[in-house]
Amino acid sequence: MTDRNLLMIPGPIEFEPEVLRAMSIKTASHVAPNFIETFGNCLDMIQKIWQAPTGQAFIVAGSGTLAMDMAAANITEQGDKVLVLSTGYFGKRYKDIFDRYGAKTTIIETPIGETIDLNTIENELKKGIYKIISITHVDTSTGVLTDAKNIAAIANKYNVLSVLDGVCSVAAEEIAQEEWGIDVVLTASQKAIGVPPGLALLVASEKAINVWKNRTTPVQNYYADFANWLPIMKAYQERRPSYFGTPAVNLINALEVSLKQILAEGLQNRFARHKNLATLFRTELKKLGFKYVPTKDKHTANTLSAVYYPTHVNGNDFRKKLAKNNIIVAGGLLPEIKEQYFRVGHMGAVTENDIVAVINAIKKSI
Ligand code: PMP
Numbered sequence: 001m002t003d004r005n006l007l008m009i010p011g012p013i014e015f016e017p018e019v020l021r022a023m024s025i026k027t028a029s030h031v032a033p034n035f036i037e038t039f040g041n042c043l044d045m046i047q048k049i050w051q052a053p054t055g056q057a058f059i060v061a062g063s064g065t066l067a068m069d070m071a072a073a074n075i076t077e078q079g080d081k082v083l084v085l086s087t088g089y090f091g092k093r094y095k096d097i098f099d100r101y102g103a104k105t106t107i108i109e110t111p112i113g114e115t116i117d118l119n120t121i122e123n124e125l126k127k128g129i130y131k132i133i134s135i136t137h138v139d140t141s142t143g144v145l146t147d148a149k150n151i152a153a154i155a156n157k158y159n160v161l162s163v164l165d166g167v168c169s170v171a172a173e174e175i176a177q178e179e180w181g182i183d184v185v186l187t188a189s190q191k192a193i194g195v196p197p198g199l200a201l202l203v204a205s206e207k208a209i210n211v212w213k214n215r216t217t218p219v220q221n222y223y224a225d226f227a228n229w230l231p232i233m234k235a236y237q238e239r240r241p242s243y244f245g246t247p248a249v250n251l252i253n254a255l256e257v258s259l260k261q262i263l264a265e266g267l268q269n270r271f272a273r274h275k276n277l278a279t280l281f282r283t284e285l286k287k288l289g290f291k292y293v294p295t296k297d298k299h300t301a302n303t304l305s306a307v308y309y310p311t312h313v314n315g316n317d318f319r320k321k322l323a324k325n326n327i328i329v330a331g332g333l334l335p336e337i338k339e340q341y342f343r344v345g346h347m348g349a350v351t352e353n354d355i356v357a358v359i360n361a362i363k364k365s366i
Contacts (some may be wrong), residue, residue, distance in 0.1 A: 005323075008358055009330040010168060010304040011191040012344035013252075019194055019312065022254040030242035032248055038256045039236040039247065045259035046201060049267065050170070050185050052177035058226075058233055059255070064167035064188030066224065067200035068097055071163050071184040073221040074204075074212045075132060078102035083130045084158070085116050087146060088139030089333050090165060098134065101220055104131075105184075108199040112337060113292075115144055115299040115352055121151060124156040132161045136254045137169035141333040143306030144294045145173065156181045156197045162210060167191060171262050172274045172303045172347045183208040189251065192274075192303060192347040194258040198251045207326060271302075277346050277355050278302035279328040285358045290366070293341055304348040306332075308340055313366055315339055321365035327358050 007014050028035040039059070044056040059266040060066060072094070076082065082103040084095040086108050098105050110116055110126065125133070133155050141278050148164055155162040166175060170185065172192035177185045182205070189199035204226075206210075212219075212226050218226040228244045235242035262270060282292065282300065285307060293306035309315045315331065319342060322329055330345070332338035344358060 004287050005143060005326045005328055006354055006357060007328050007336070008344050008346065008354065009099060009328060010343055010347070011193070013190075013345055013348045014195050014350070014354070015194055015196060016258065016349050018261070019254045019258045020196075022257040023196065023250045025250070025253055027249050030243065030247050035249060035252075036236060036239050036241060039252055040239050042252060042255050042259060043233060043237045045256075046203060049259065049262055050175065050177045050183070050203045051179065051267070052203045052205070053355045055177060055205055055231065056209055056230065057203050057237075058201070058229055059199045059247070059252065060224075060229060061245070061251070062200040063197060064165075064186070064200060065093070066170050067167070067186035067188060067202045068094060068165060069221065070200065070224040071186055071202060071204070072097045072101055072103075072134075073219050073224045074226045075161060075163075075184070075208055076101040077215055077217050079104060081106070081129045082134065083108065083121075083339060084134050084150070085121065085136065085145040085146065086110070087115060087136060087142055088112075089141035089335075090139050090167070091134075091136045092164060094134045095137065098132075098364070103132070110144075112334065113142055113144065113295040115294075115296075116151075117145055117152065118147065118150055122154050125154055127165060128158065130158070130160045130196055132163060134163045134165065137175070137184045137293050138163045138301040138303055140168040140304060142293050142303050143301045145169075145299050145300070145301040148182065149219045149297070150176065150179045152182045162212060166300065167348075171270065173301070174271045177203060189255065191345075193255070194261070194348040195251060195254045198248050199255060201255055228305075238345070262289050274302040274347060277350055278305065278350060280352065281344070281346060281359070285362070288363065293337070306341055306344055309342065310366060315342060318365050320362050324362055325361035327361040330359075
């Protein structure tokens with residue numbers, strides 16, 4: 001029998017068959033006219049999905065961490081002050097990345113499951129010392145959704161560059177990059193973008209590109225340097241051949257299919273579908289007595305659920321039982337509570353049937 005498992009982890013997710021099929025088309029030259037068209041189409045569609053018509057899109061082979069690295073490497077110079085907002089594991093990762101490029105970072109952390117108070121952020125930015133603020137939109141370790149829109153508004157008030165780690169949010173949680181004034185929005189292919197792992201995607205505002213252009217020191221990362229990639233992205237968008245590093249041709253074929261599907265669904269419909277399915281799942285789990293890691297519904301992600309095991313349940317046994325019922329979920333990630341909770345991804349191609357299947361399997365496993 002074919003594999004009937006449902007992969008319900010927060011990335012990689014279940015992919016649409018049409019996307020997977022696109023990966024198996026014969027690999028073209030990266031300068032073949034058809035592939036140039038595909039790459040250019042992807043860049044155009046990324047601008048639409050990010051809602052950043054004047055932003056510069058980048059598609060580079062690598063994972064989400066490369067996208068984080070690329071954003072930080074290009075806009076940070078030694079001694080720059082960076083305010084890192086952290087609601088979990090990936091917020092802390094961003095601090096490590098900025099530290100690596102010589103930034104002087106300050107991290108605002110929250111108690112587990114809480115979100116960051118806007119006044120705390122404003123009081124810090126008011127000091128007028130920061131060049132950059134980083135925000136994790138959905139921290140995949142806690143399932144906390146951060147108020148990116150209002151944080152970006154505060155960042156703009158104090159003229160601070162904002163970087164949004166949208167690895168677990170882009171194309172599922174609402175983001176309007178240009179309207180909200182976010183300078184870099186980044187993600188990876190394997191989550192709500194709906195393409196197997198291997199592509200780092202980001203859009204940089206004109207302001208972010210200018211900050212990079214006006215650097216007085218070289219970018220401390222050769223592969224991630226905008227100087228290498230910007231001419232390539234411009235060429236593909238103008239449908240001209242170019243080369244710096246070989247693009248992941250087959251993944252980009254798949255990306256074109258998936259981005260078209262996202263736009264065909266419509267962004268608002270897609271955001272609403274994720275919200276409705278997340279709410280359905282949460283309502284049912286709460287009826288069963290489960291407690292969520294995020295402390296309030298209003299800052300709970302729609303892309304994944306981070307849920308404590310009931311006290312009588314052994315986590316490993318529970319996940320094994322779920323797997324026997326064909327549902328694959330993820331264990332905990334945040335070291336402090338790793339053994340106490342599990343995570344269910346519900347993004348991208350997810351349907352109500354999938355949610356019902358997970359709920360039924362959970363009922364059989366507790
Ligand atoms: N940021 C967030 C919010 C993530 O969820 C992840 C991956 N789970 C990453 C960054 C890192 O992405 P990758 O694993 O693709 O390097």
